Amino acid sequence: MRSSKNILVLVDFDGTITQNDVGALLFDTFSKKESQKMVSRWLKGEISSRECLVRLCEITKISKSELKKFALSQKIDGRFRVFADLCKKERVKLVILSDGLDFYIKLILEKFGLEKLPFYSNILRFEGRRLKPEFPYFDRGCGNCGNCKRYHLKNLRGTKQKVVYIGDGLSDKCAVREADFVLAKNDLQKYCLKEDINHYPFRNFGDVIQIFHDLILNQRKDTKSQIKITHKA
Numbered sequence: 001m002r003s004s005k006n007i008l009v010l011v012d013f014d015g016t017i018t019q020n021d022v023g024a025l026l027f028d029t030f031s032k033k034e035s036q037k038m039v040s041r042w043l044k045g046e047i048s049s050r051e052c053l054v055r056l057c058e059i060t061k062i063s064k065s066e067l068k069k070f071a072l073s074q075k076i077d078g079r080f081r082v083f084a085d086l087c088k089k090e091r092v093k094l095v096i097l098s099d100g101l102d103f104y105i106k107l108i109l110e111k112f113g114l115e116k117l118p119f120y121s122n123i124l125r126f127e128g129r130r131l132k133p134e135f136p137y138f139d140r141g142c143g144n145c146g147n148c149k150r151y152h153l154k155n156l157r158g159t160k161q162k163v164v165y166i167g168d169g170l171s172d173k174c175a176v177r178e179a180d181f182v183l184a185k186n187d188l189q190k191y192c193l194k195e196d197i198n199h200y201p202f203r204n205f206g207d208v209i210q211i212f213h214d215l216i217l218n219q220r221k222d223t224k225s226q227i228k229i230t231h232k233a
């Protein structure tokens with residue numbers, strides 16, 4: 001029987017699975033644009049991503065039902081489902097890692113019939129129209145990320161397992177140095193280029209499927225040789 005258990009696929013949520021960065025759009029929409037100042041402070045490295053998320057929640061007022069409606073209006077990459085099915089068929093474990101919030105991730109996954117996919121993220125609680133984020137994995141992370149993806153990568157990786165990491169942004173920085181194969185777009189791609197991290201650039205999950213297929217097929221053809229990605233944009 002064919003098995004690809006030696007591969008673990010980790011994928012970012014906001015802007016990678018979803019078309020929009022749902023978290024960023026949420027805060028932008030419901031904080032009367034005040035969120036932009038906070039985000040630029042985070043981008044400059046003045047505040048940690050955890051602190052940024054705490055402050056964004058403080059300045060945002062939204063009820064649970066409004067947030068639900070907002071989340072359900074979001075779209076995912078049209079080919080992500082095909083990719084998830086491919087992983088299932090190939091018996092490759094696919095896990096979502098997010099420095100965003102569980103509330104909208106869960107709703108969006110359910111909407112697209114993807115609720116069986118495991119995910120690790122920060123948690124959102126509501127107090128009326130106030131948002132209270134919780135960070136169950138913070139202490140195990142790097143001290144900057146609310147939910148550090150590097151921790152999960154190391155924790156989930158099995159012995160001799162190759163890790164494929166797919167992402168689009170700066171919340172993926174901690175993970176890409178530890179991954180065996182990096183698929184990157186947008187800010188993450190710029191980061192990989194700047195830091196000289198080998199990666200496959202991609203635009204959407206159509207590209208991911210193509211790259212992934214090649215990786216798996218390559219590995220089956222010659223299991224002894226290591227697959228090396230040297231492709232750069």
Ligand SMILES: [Mg+2]
Binds near residue numbers: 167168
């Ligand atoms: Mg992202």
Ligand SMILES: [Zn+2]
Binds near residue numbers: 143148
């Ligand atoms: Zn981190």
